[in-house]
Amino acid sequence: MFEDVSPRRAAAVGLVALVPTIVYGIGRPGLSGFVAAVNVVLIFAALYVALSPVDDHARSENETPT
Secondary structure, three states: OOOOOOHHHHHHHHHHHHHHHHHHHHHOOOOHHHHHHHHHHHHHHHHHHHOOOOOHHHHHHHOOOO
């Protein structure tokens, strides 16, 4: 069932976590909701970059010959 989902698409589902975070922020006074929303976005961005495909061709061009 979940084997067909790409890791990048699964990480994008993490943005759904932004909805309850915004609801939490609206219900609380102060900056706690804003800080929580920024944390969700940072975690999503980190997962998106970590799960992105690596281009082997670019790596071989940057290596110095020995």
